[in-house]
Each structure stands twice: as C-alpha cells, then as structure tokens.
Amino acid sequence: MKRERIDGTLIKHPPMRKYKVTEEKNTFFVKSSTLYVSAIKQISKKVEKLNATQAKNKVFIVKGMGKSIPKVLSIGVYFQLKNYRVEVFTGSVKVLDEFEKEDDDSILSKRTVSSVEVRIIL
Amino acid sequence: MSSKTEHKRRKLYKSRIIRTELQDPSFKDERLNVEEFLKSREFEVNQLQMAQLKSKKNSSTRCFQSLPRSMRRRTASHNIKRVPRRLRPRMIREMTSNNGSILSKKPKHSRGRELYKLKRLHRLLKLATVAKSKGKPLDLPTGIDLKEKLRIVRSHIAELQNAKDAEVQTYDNMHLKFIKLHQQSLNNKLGSMDNTAVNELAVFKPHALKYSNRQKKFKWLPTHVWHAKRAHMVKRWGFNIALQPSQKCYRATHRNYLHSHCIAWDTSYIGTIILHHSTSLTPLIHLVGQLTKNEAVKPKFLKNHKIWEGIIYHENNSIGQSQIIWQDLPNVKQCILRVHPSLYESFFKLLLKLSPKDVTVFDCRYSLASFQVTGPAALTALGAVMKTADNNENWKQLCSFRDNSMVPTGSSISFYINDPRYLNKPHKYHHNIREDELDLIIAIKEGKVFDSGSFEDLFTYQGRIKSYKNQPSLKDLDLRRNIIVNNDNVDNLGKTLPRNPDDPLVPIHLSKLENGYYQVIVPWYWNLPVWYKLMRFPEVRYGGLRQMHQLNLETNRPTYPFDYPFWYHGFLSSFIQGQEFQKKWELRPKGKRLNYSKLKIHNLPGELLGELGDPFVSDWRYLQVLQYALKVHKECVHLDPSSFDVSNWTTLGHRCLKQLQDVYECVRDVQRQDSEFENADEEKILPIPVKYKGEYQFDPTKIDKVSVVIRDEIPKLPVTLISVEIEGTGHIATNARLYQVPSHDWQSWLENNDQKPVRAKYLVGFITTGTINLATGKHTGIGCMSHEVNQLLNKEKHHHLLLRNVGEVTFRLVKFQDIPL
Incomplete structure (x- = not known):
C-alpha cells in the first residue's frame, strides 16, 4: 500500500530499545554504517566474554534491519564457518517517522521495516 | 599475651x-x-x-565491613537496624561477644526542675504548632525564659483569632482574599498551605517552626532534611541545594544514566511564575512573544500542551533561559514560566513592569515544587510511586518504556495520583498490554493523553488548596493500616491502603525536557511524600548539582550558569569559583605552590613571563583587552612610522602601540587600572567583558596617527559557545586557555604534532568546564571563544585549536565544535 505524502523535513527515529542489563552482554545491533570487520571483532570479543560466564543458555544475538540485513547475515555466515551453530529469524520492527515543520507541531507516522536476528548458539 | x-x-x-x-x-x-x-x-x-x-x-572483624559501599551506614556499628536483615543474627553475636552487651543502658528520665522545664517546652511547641496552623508562625526573641515565651505565644494566638476576619476584609484583590482566608484557617492537620503571592514576591514560610531561624537567608527545599543527611549541601541562589552525594559516584552516575537505573534530583529551587488573564490568552501571547522574540508563541506550543524551552530576551539582550507552558482551557487562560532562581527576582519584577493591568502575576516559587528523573528506569520508577487515581492504562503502558529517546521532547501529560504514602513500598506496574507502543507515543504527542482537570488544578491556587484538604498524617495512615491488619487478617500486612473518599487527590504534571530528563511538578507540600517513596525504589539514585553538570558535559550541553560567562550569573559564578581556588592556593606554603608569575609559557623573544591573566579564573577581561589592543596595533602597523612620536607615550599619557611588546604592556596597564578601580570601592564590580555573538564595535577609522587604548572605551568582546575534545593524550581542566593554531605552524601541529612555542597573542578563549568524559572515554570540555575567530576558522573549515591548562607549559591539539545557544 502506498503511503500518503506528508510535508516537512523527515527525521527517522530508531526502534524502541529495552535497555536491560542482559541486553548489553548478549546483543549486538548492526547499523548500515557499521563496518563489517569492526562488527566481527566486537562480536567475537563479546562472545568470548559470554562464553566465560556460567549462564545456562548461552546465546548471542545479532540484530539488524533494513539496509543492514545482508551485513547481519554475512556476520552469521562468518560465525557458522567458525563452527558455531547459527539460527536465523526474520521479522519486522515498527519505527516512527517525524515530519518537522517550521511553526506547527511535527507529525509522527508509523512504518514497518523488515528485520533479521541471527542467534549464535554457544 | x-x-x-x-x-x-x-x-x-x-x-x-x-x-x-x-x-x-x-x-x-x-x-x-x-x-x-x-x-x-x-x-x-x-x-x-x-x-x-x-x-x-x-x-573484616564486623559483618557490615564486608557489605558493598553503597549499603554501609555510619551508625551500623551500634544500630542493628542499619544492616540488612540477613546479617542481623551475626551482628548480635558480634556485639555481645565484643565486651559489653548489645543493650545500652536505659536512658534516665529527667526529674525535678529539669522535668518541669521540659514539660513547659513541650507545651510551647504545642502552642507554636497551633500558631503555625493559623498560618502565622512566630519568630520568638532569644534570651527570654520559657515562661515569657509561653505568654507571648498565647497572646499571639489570641490576636490572630481576633484579627482574622478584620484583616481579610481589607484585601480588595479577589485572588489575594481567597489565598489569605485559606492561610488563616488551614484545611489540614499537617500545616500544608498554598503560599502563592499575587502581584508581588512571595515570602517564604518554613514548614517546621523549629528550623525557621536557619532559613532566613537560604531557604530549605521540602526534602532538605533528607538530603542534608546524605549529601554535601551548598548555599546558592537563596536556597540550600544538594551539591553531590556524600558517597563518591562519578562512574556510578554515568552507568546509572546510560545503562540501567535512574537518577533523581529535587529541583524545587526552580521558580514558577504564572501569568493569568480572566478571559483570553491574547495579552499573554503579546507579552511572552515580546520576551522570547516570538519563539514561544508559535502554534505548536499553544496547542497539544507542548513545553517550550529557550532563551528570554529583554530589549534585544539575552538574559537567561526559561521554560514556558501554555494553559488554554475553557476556564483558565494562563502562561506558566519557569526560571532559574538566580534570575527569578529580577525577572519577576520585569514581568510586573511589562504586564498590562488586567493580567495577574502569581509568584508560585514556594507553592509548586518539582523534581527531575533521568535514566532507563526513570519511567518505571515514577510509575512505581505515582499510582493514578483512576485506572489509567496509558500511564501503565508508558511506565514500561525504558528507551527515553522514544518519548517526544517537550511533550507532557497530566493526571491525578493517589497519596503515595498509601503504598507500603513502591512496586512496578505489571503491565501486559499487547497494544502498539508507537500508537501511545503518537497520542501523547498529539495531546490526547491529557487530563485537563488535573492540569488546571495544579496551576491554580484553588486546585492546590483542594489537594491539601484533609491531607492525612502518617499517624492517621498507620492507624488505618493497623485496623485493616487486625480486622481482616495478617495477609494484609504490607499491602497498599485503599483510598478514603475524604482523602485528597494530587494533581501532577509530567514533561520530557530537551536534555532528556523527565520533570514532575507537584504542589509544594506533596513533594516530600513522593520523594520519600521514590527513594525507596531500588533502581533510583539521587544526585546533586555536580551530577547534573557531569551528565551535561557527557552530552555536550552547557550548564547554567557556569558555562554562560556572557550572562551576569555565569560571570559571577566563575568569579566565586576563582576566589575559592585562590584561597586554597594561598593556604599552601610558598615553597609548595606553583608560582604562576614565573612560568615560562611562551618561550619566545619578546614574550612575557607568567600565566595569562588571573590563573584562578577564565580571565575574560584579559582576553577582551588583549583582542582590542591587538586590533588597534594592527591598524597602527599600516601607518607611517615616521608619524609617531619618538617616545612611547602620547601627550595625554597614553601608551602608543608600536610593537607587540607594547600591546602586552598596554594590557598590563589596563589590569593595573582595573585593580585600582576595584580597590577604591570594593562593591564595584566590573561590567561583563564579553557578550554572546553580535557586532564587535570597533571602528578602524577612529584610529588615527597615534593609536591608544583607553580603558573605558574597550568594547565588549563577542564570543560563541564551543565544545572541545582532545586529540591524542592529555587532560583538560577548568579554566584552560584556548589558542588559535598559528597559520605558519599549521602543518607542523596538525601533521607532525610537533610542539612549537606559541605567542600569547593567539589567545582566543577559555574552557569553563573540562574533565574526563566517560561517554567518549576522552577528556572533553565546554567553553567560549572569540566569535570573530570562530567564524574565520569555520570559513576555512579548520576545526582545531590549541589548549593549555593553567600552570602548564604544554600545548595540546583539540578539536572544537560549535554549540547553539
């Protein structure tokens, strides 16, 4: 369905985050501007840290949406080749678009973006 | 042994x-x-x-020594209730085995004359409480005996009784009459009253008579006693404000703000002014438009209850920051302005002067309190304490948000809450609604989730008075709790009390500010109950002014007033801070303190010895004079040297600026004159040497033949706000000096990072706040630099400056970025 055109300058808002303590340890968010090798290095470090803990179900999650989906998948493949079990989940997330105007209040509108979640099982 | x-x-x-x-x-x-x-x-x-x-x-020989620092208490060595329950048996064992018993001796009760004196004191306190409930606490003269005091208080109460009606009838202002009537016969046992003044500044009335003497100059916030036990307090802007928690918390503050938990501040010192018109908003819009250059009266702020935050102007000069909330309801047409206490009184008087006759100005400084909360758990914590009176699904859902960036900036909601003291302890809402969260955000933005009844009650004196009606005391609530437990069963122990139909509801206003904090405005006497309960929620920490300053630095925001040297209070605060630094420096023995006047900073021929300007402050006056003298000198270079007199002085006794050394000497001359001027009259303070942007009033055509600098004719230096980040290693401290990178050394600094000596004439600004920034992992700072140089550098797309800390000779390369006001 084609969406209606709204005037004003567009500000794209990220989807809502949970800010939980566990999220910090076992989740990595991939942006379209994230560098592939940089992501691999950061994730490997976090995976190592998670592996050292005594948690029961050790799963590391890499998330991405829209343009960054191929990057997330290639990260998944990288870890698959490193002999990790990798699961892929597809889904969609809701985001807000803000159309800002000079004098009047800005308008918010919803949009859905496809997303992917790669689970590296330790 | x-x-x-x-x-x-x-x-x-x-x-x-x-x-x-x-x-x-x-x-x-x-x-x-x-x-x-x-x-x-x-x-x-x-x-x-x-x-x-x-x-x-x-x-560790005692059990409390093994506790984490945040759980240790000062009195844990003898008070068993100060250690967690699980450690108490061990604690008893330790106390009994450690010579002596756990039970201290029973206190001896007083006898004879002493007992009689105490009883009279008790009676005095009782009477004084009656006096307070009549709305007129009494200041007793010191140095008289108790008997006399009792007599004075009794007659005072009798007087009040008689004068009650007579006095009120004399007020012709309708609002004033209503408020005074309320103040003379309070509607609750706790002594809570609405202390609003109409068209004049309100007089502070301390809640507890016992402590009234201590609050004559610096008022206590509602949560003062709570804070004074746990934080370092500071006397500023007419209030006693928490500076920082007693426990070290620099890293903890950063973590709590960013990853988990939340931090709360009591910001009741921020004053509220309400402009009221009986029928329409038009005169208010006109007045506020005048003060804010028509920024705050845009349609987006007039509808949807959106808050405006920005700069207020008077006669084209910026004077400070303010928050503005518009109230366009069928019965009430009001504009609510919130300003910092340093600015409050002058701004209030200005509003009185500017407002037309039919506009009433209420001073709600002591009738509206507020606190601010920030961090991922902020909304959860607020929801755990502020339980809505009716079943408000929207509020419950909002409380599950942990991502603060989702709630639109400036949006606000308002509702009634129950007395938080009903709760035994705060508990989260267990919310499991499947509805879309984004729909709620859109609804908040469009002002659909808004209860105008509570909004009206909070910002009108009638509503606030209503919120105090039959306010139950803690004793009442405990009795009710006892009855429930005894009558029904023990399972009710620790459960939330049901609301009695007579009990009041508390109107509150919650808004999201530009810096990402949630601000809650409550009636003054409801602040304490909410605060007490909020502090019992496990994810909440409290902060002081320093923590606010720290978080502002981490998000690259200037802090009022410290980072605004172009406003009076900013200039003043740096001056006060400088005096403190100087005192500390002077206390050290001569051999152990840094001799600022002998530093070899600018190691080049013709440069002066010593620190630039006053080493304890960001010396804006020095920069102002230096920049002006350099300009004059530059004009002078074009002139024919033969037209100069042979001597260095004009016939009028002014110095000619022939060479760079003359410029430095000239700055010294002005400094000397300044100190003479200050010494002559101690109360004279020099005018602020800088201003925010604007034109630099320098006319080169006036420079003719002899170029001189006359002390009184030096124009104000326009400056801009910047934030800097260090490149490479090194640290940034407050009052660090900023230099322009000399154009001939540009390559060696930027490409090779070679240390090359820099001349003092390249000084362009100062750092007002600078320290390690845990968000970036580097040292960063906020400061001001000359507007002219800033524009020049921006044009050339150069974003580097040199920084030198006070008392050091190393220059470091920093990257700068402009901050809009």
Whole structure:
C-alpha cells in the first residue's frame, strides 16, 4: 500500500530499545554504517566474554534491519564457518517517522521495516 | 599475651597462608602421572582463590565491613537496624561477644526542675504548632525564659483569632482574599498551605517552626532534611541545594544514566511564575512573544500542551533561559514560566513592569515544587510511586518504556495520583498490554493523553488548596493500616491502603525536557511524600548539582550558569569559583605552590613571563583587552612610522602601540587600572567583558596617527559557545586557555604534532568546564571563544585549536565544535 505524502523535513527515529542489563552482554545491533570487520571483532570479543560466564543458555544475538540485513547475515555466515551453530529469524520492527515543520507541531507516522536476528548458539 | 589476641593473630596468619603441594606425588620413578599432576594443580588454584576470599573476610572483624559501599551506614556499628536483615543474627553475636552487651543502658528520665522545664517546652511547641496552623508562625526573641515565651505565644494566638476576619476584609484583590482566608484557617492537620503571592514576591514560610531561624537567608527545599543527611549541601541562589552525594559516584552516575537505573534530583529551587488573564490568552501571547522574540508563541506550543524551552530576551539582550507552558482551557487562560532562581527576582519584577493591568502575576516559587528523573528506569520508577487515581492504562503502558529517546521532547501529560504514602513500598506496574507502543507515543504527542482537570488544578491556587484538604498524617495512615491488619487478617500486612473518599487527590504534571530528563511538578507540600517513596525504589539514585553538570558535559550541553560567562550569573559564578581556588592556593606554603608569575609559557623573544591573566579564573577581561589592543596595533602597523612620536607615550599619557611588546604592556596597564578601580570601592564590580555573538564595535577609522587604548572605551568582546575534545593524550581542566593554531605552524601541529612555542597573542578563549568524559572515554570540555575567530576558522573549515591548562607549559591539539545557544 502506498503511503500518503506528508510535508516537512523527515527525521527517522530508531526502534524502541529495552535497555536491560542482559541486553548489553548478549546483543549486538548492526547499523548500515557499521563496518563489517569492526562488527566481527566486537562480536567475537563479546562472545568470548559470554562464553566465560556460567549462564545456562548461552546465546548471542545479532540484530539488524533494513539496509543492514545482508551485513547481519554475512556476520552469521562468518560465525557458522567458525563452527558455531547459527539460527536465523526474520521479522519486522515498527519505527516512527517525524515530519518537522517550521511553526506547527511535527507529525509522527508509523512504518514497518523488515528485520533479521541471527542467534549464535554457544 | 592474652589468649584472645593470640587467637586473633593465629587466625590472621592462617588466612594469609596459601597451601601448596610442593612435594609432588605425581612425579614418581622419573615419570609424570598427568592425571595426578593436573589434580594437584587444580587443588592449588582452588586454594589460591579460597585464600583471596579468606583474607578479605578475616580482615573484616564486623559483618557490615564486608557489605558493598553503597549499603554501609555510619551508625551500623551500634544500630542493628542499619544492616540488612540477613546479617542481623551475626551482628548480635558480634556485639555481645565484643565486651559489653548489645543493650545500652536505659536512658534516665529527667526529674525535678529539669522535668518541669521540659514539660513547659513541650507545651510551647504545642502552642507554636497551633500558631503555625493559623498560618502565622512566630519568630520568638532569644534570651527570654520559657515562661515569657509561653505568654507571648498565647497572646499571639489570641490576636490572630481576633484579627482574622478584620484583616481579610481589607484585601480588595479577589485572588489575594481567597489565598489569605485559606492561610488563616488551614484545611489540614499537617500545616500544608498554598503560599502563592499575587502581584508581588512571595515570602517564604518554613514548614517546621523549629528550623525557621536557619532559613532566613537560604531557604530549605521540602526534602532538605533528607538530603542534608546524605549529601554535601551548598548555599546558592537563596536556597540550600544538594551539591553531590556524600558517597563518591562519578562512574556510578554515568552507568546509572546510560545503562540501567535512574537518577533523581529535587529541583524545587526552580521558580514558577504564572501569568493569568480572566478571559483570553491574547495579552499573554503579546507579552511572552515580546520576551522570547516570538519563539514561544508559535502554534505548536499553544496547542497539544507542548513545553517550550529557550532563551528570554529583554530589549534585544539575552538574559537567561526559561521554560514556558501554555494553559488554554475553557476556564483558565494562563502562561506558566519557569526560571532559574538566580534570575527569578529580577525577572519577576520585569514581568510586573511589562504586564498590562488586567493580567495577574502569581509568584508560585514556594507553592509548586518539582523534581527531575533521568535514566532507563526513570519511567518505571515514577510509575512505581505515582499510582493514578483512576485506572489509567496509558500511564501503565508508558511506565514500561525504558528507551527515553522514544518519548517526544517537550511533550507532557497530566493526571491525578493517589497519596503515595498509601503504598507500603513502591512496586512496578505489571503491565501486559499487547497494544502498539508507537500508537501511545503518537497520542501523547498529539495531546490526547491529557487530563485537563488535573492540569488546571495544579496551576491554580484553588486546585492546590483542594489537594491539601484533609491531607492525612502518617499517624492517621498507620492507624488505618493497623485496623485493616487486625480486622481482616495478617495477609494484609504490607499491602497498599485503599483510598478514603475524604482523602485528597494530587494533581501532577509530567514533561520530557530537551536534555532528556523527565520533570514532575507537584504542589509544594506533596513533594516530600513522593520523594520519600521514590527513594525507596531500588533502581533510583539521587544526585546533586555536580551530577547534573557531569551528565551535561557527557552530552555536550552547557550548564547554567557556569558555562554562560556572557550572562551576569555565569560571570559571577566563575568569579566565586576563582576566589575559592585562590584561597586554597594561598593556604599552601610558598615553597609548595606553583608560582604562576614565573612560568615560562611562551618561550619566545619578546614574550612575557607568567600565566595569562588571573590563573584562578577564565580571565575574560584579559582576553577582551588583549583582542582590542591587538586590533588597534594592527591598524597602527599600516601607518607611517615616521608619524609617531619618538617616545612611547602620547601627550595625554597614553601608551602608543608600536610593537607587540607594547600591546602586552598596554594590557598590563589596563589590569593595573582595573585593580585600582576595584580597590577604591570594593562593591564595584566590573561590567561583563564579553557578550554572546553580535557586532564587535570597533571602528578602524577612529584610529588615527597615534593609536591608544583607553580603558573605558574597550568594547565588549563577542564570543560563541564551543565544545572541545582532545586529540591524542592529555587532560583538560577548568579554566584552560584556548589558542588559535598559528597559520605558519599549521602543518607542523596538525601533521607532525610537533610542539612549537606559541605567542600569547593567539589567545582566543577559555574552557569553563573540562574533565574526563566517560561517554567518549576522552577528556572533553565546554567553553567560549572569540566569535570573530570562530567564524574565520569555520570559513576555512579548520576545526582545531590549541589548549593549555593553567600552570602548564604544554600545548595540546583539540578539536572544537560549535554549540547553539
């Protein structure tokens, strides 16, 4: 369905985050501007840290949406080749678009973006 | 040696021993038994770990010493209730075994004359409370005996009774009459009253008569006693404000703000002014438009209850920051302005002067309190304490948000809450609504989730008075709790009390500010109950002014007033801070303090010795004079040298600026004149040497033949706000000096990072706040630099400056970025 055109300058808002303590340890968010090798290095470090803990179900999650989906998948493949079990989940997330105007209040509108979640099982 | 000490010593010795298997059984017949070898190594590793724990445990002789720092209490050594429940049996054991018993002696009760005196004192307090409930607390003269005091209080009460009606009838203002009537016969037992003043500044009335003497100059916030026990307090802007928690918390503050938990501040010192018109908003819009250059009266702020935050102007000069909330309801047409206490009184008087006759100005400084909360758990914590009176699903859902960036900036909601003291302890909403969260955000943005009844009640004196009606005391609530537990069953222990139909509801206003904080405005006497309960929620920490300053630095925001040297209070605060630094410096012995006047900073021929300007402050006056003198000197260079007189002085006794050295000498001359001027009259303060942007009033055509700098004719230097980040290593401290990178040394600085001496004439600004920034992992700072240089550098797309800390000779390269006001 084609969406209606709204005037004003567009500000794209990220989807809502949970800010939980566990999220910090076992989740990595991939942006379209994230560098592939940089992501691999950061994730490997976090995976190592998670592996050292005594948690029961050790799963590391890499998330991405829209343009960054191929990057997330290639990260998944990288870890698959490193002999990790990798699961892929597809889904969609809701985001807000803000159309800002000079004098009047800005308008918010919803949009859905496809997303992917790669689970590296330790 | 007694057996006791010997035992102790043996215990300590044992705890320090790490057992090992030196004679290895795995090595037999010149063969290594791998399995046994591994086992014994495992044993050793375990022993090492155990030893660490044992050593830690044994060095602490009392159980509270092993607690984490945040759980330790000052009185935990003798007060059993100060340690967690699980440790109490051990604590009792330790106290009884440690010579003497856990029970201290019963306090002896007073007898005879002493007892009689105490009884009279008790009676005096009772009477004084009656006086307070009449709305007129009494200041008793000191140095008279109790009997006399009792007599004075009794007659005072009798007087009040008589004068009650007579006095009120004299007020012709309708609002004033209503408020005074309320103040003279309060509608609650707790002494809560609405202290609003109409068309004049309100007079502070301390809640507890006992402490009134201490609050004559610096008022206490509602939560003062709570804070004074836990934080360092500071006397500023007419209030006693928490500076920072007693416990060190620099890293904890950063973590709590960013990852989990939340931090709360009591910001009741921010004053509220309400402009009221009986029928329409038009005169208010006109007035506020005038003050904000028509920024705050845009349609987006007039509808949807959106808050405006920005700069207020008077006669084209910016004077400070303010928040503005518009109230366009069928019955009430009001504009609510919130300003910092340093600015409050002058701004209030200005509003009185500017407002037309039919506009009423209410001073709600002491009738509206507020607190601010920030961090991922902010909304959860607020939801755990502020339970809505009706079943408000939207509020419940909002409380589950942990991502603060989702709630639109400037949006606000308003609702009634129950008395938070009904709760035994705060508990989260268990919310499981499947509805879309984004729909709620859109609804908040469009002002659909808004209860105008509570909004009206909070910002009108009638509503606030209503919220105090029959306000139950803690004793009342405990009685009710007892009845419920006794009548029904013990299962009710610790449950939330139901609301009595007579009990008042509390109107509150919650808004999201530009810096990401949630601001809650409540009636003054409801602040304390909410605060008490909020502090019992496990994810909440409290902060002071320093924590606000720290978080502002982490998000690259200037802090009022410290980072605004172009406003009066910013200039003043840096001056006060400088005096403190100087005092500390002077206390040190001469041999151990840095001699600022002999530093070899600018190691080039013709440069002066010593620190630039006053080493304890960001010396804006020095920069102003230097920049002006340099300009004059530059004009002077074009002139024909033969037209100069041979001497360095004009006939009028002014210095000619022929060379760079003359410029430095000229700055010194002005400094000398300034100090003479200050010494002549101590109360005279120099005018602020800088201003925010704007034109630099320098006319080169006036420079003719002889170029001189006359002290009184130096124009204000336009400056801009910048934030800087260090490139490479090094630190940034407050009052650091900023230099322009000399154009001829540009390459060597930027490409090779070679240290080259820099001349003092390249000074362009100062850092007003600078320290380690945990968000970036580097040292960053906020400061001001000359507007002219800033524009020049931006044009050339150069974003680097040189920074030198006070008292150091090393220059460091920093990257700068403009901050809009």
